Amino acid sequence: SGEEIIVVPGDGIGTEVVPAARRMLEHVGEFSFVEADAGDAVKAETGEALPEETYDLVAAADATLFGAAGETAADVILPLREAVDSFVNVRPARAYPGVDAVRPETDVVFLRENTEGVYSGHEDRLSDDLSTLTRVITTSASERLAEFACEFVADRDADGFHVVHKANVMRETDGRFREAVLRVAEERGVDADEVLMDAFATHVCLDPTRFDTVVCPNLAGDVLSDLAAGLVGGLGLLPSANIGPERGLFEPVHGTAPDIAGEGVANPAAAILSAAMLLEFLGHEEDGADVRAAVEDVLSDGPRTPDLGGDAGTDEVTDAVLDRL
């Protein structure tokens, strides 16, 4: 019955927040769920952090909800992003009223290139002293990202986007990225400003309202979105979407939180917000917006988990979100 969603809780609080997000999905729609394993726990049992069955399920499904993995995070998440042929990682970083933030006015969405850069996987040990990594940038991947960005800012009613790069040093590779992104924006009639990666790091701290949508190479998107997470008060509230041409993989930005895992007090907000992005990806835009609004309500005046200074558990917060739907 309904669309099929693969659910991969993973390790640590992944096994607590993914079930919470699944409850939300069961509440708003008719989906069928398939659970699959990945991460440290399954590796300890089977020797494989990412079992082939899991990879195959994710590669064939419309949408997957992933939780978190421990030590094996890179072995799990990088292949899963490939499994859905994800070319962009969408990472909204916004502060919520009532939640402590270094920069409460932050509301920035990072569109991170998700296939290349230093994530190419080509490394060589050339001698006892020297190793190299081949950083790859293609015009085709940069254009695909830019086309997505143009549609994204149109949907968001934003004025345009910023493209982040370090083309003053990486002239050929980031030069190619910069040029492709700016060219697509111009062809589509979308305003695009450029900002150097280091300057962005300074300016987003000084005044995050200068930025709305930020298009980045892979590692820049990783680091600068985590920086924005710091400005909004931590990773606990940030969802993300790995978007491919046909499939998507949705995951909270936070990790396994070993210090609180197993206690039933993990904040389910990031996982539920990730599942809201999944709903939108599947075409259930209104449901997605409703869920986001419900989470926002609960964050501002509902029960809170300890990370936000409250004493509620994961289930109580999830109940409160469902109550408002």
Place this chain on the structure above:
Amino acid sequence: SGEEIIVVPGDGIGTEVVPAARRMLEHVGEFSFVEADAGDAVKAETGEALPEETYDLVAAADATLFGAAGETAADVILPLREAVDSFVNVRPARAYPGVDAVRPETDVVFLRENTEGVYSGHEDRLSDDLSTLTRVITTSASERLAEFACEFVADRDADGFHVVHKANVMRETDGRFREAVLRVAEERGVDADEVLMDAFATHVCLDPTRFDTVVCPNLAGDVLSDLAAGLVGGLGLLPSANIGPERGLFEPVHGTAPDIAGEGVANPAAAILSAAMLLEFLGHEEDGADVRAAVEDVLSDGPRTPDLGGDAGTDEVTDAVLDRL
């Protein structure tokens, strides 16, 4: 008479703040100065952003004070760092009492690897669609940096340092960096903790007091120190030192500030603090400490330039610093 210092004001406010720092140096010691050109202005005249005479002077001198360069910044500063064989860029980022800061408790020193990483300069255009950059990491450069870091934390009476890397993705190259740095620390009996580059970006925003001395690959040091600059209220106050085995190159972290250049209101603090690092490098440790204290005094209750909300000019602030020496 005295040690020779090469002075390269460059463009924009470089031509205002470097003379201010030179006045301070003339005030505290017996140096002889040689002025040299670099940057956009000399390029417009001669076609060369970095004239050979300038390169040769810097490569032969004990110490150089550089201001800023405009569009040509990378063409000037990267070769000059090579000219002094600089293996580490020392970037203290601290907030000052009385100066607005996002995180007033910030006091972190970045030790940035200054020769390799994505700054290797090896890029190739392999097809119409694809370009590559060869990121280089050597054990020897990583060890040299780590040895410097061990001495640095001992001088600073710090407990140890953090090493930043992204070895979960760049397993071979950052793996090599990480391993070399941690091994040297262990051999020297210095505490070293590791932190992933993205996690550092989050944590330094949430609580900068977790970090004291941070050892980074080249680009990580560039971006994360600029992030810390954002936390302390901007680039205006940050000095830096490019240290080589025999020579040093000292520069404010800020740029040419075209919006205020020529008005005589540029804040000379970063250039004067850079010159204080130069004094220490030349063995005049007490003078360096005195200058730092004088700048701090002026920042907390002396005249201020407009970037700090005052209406004093560069000369008046410089006079106030000299008065307190």
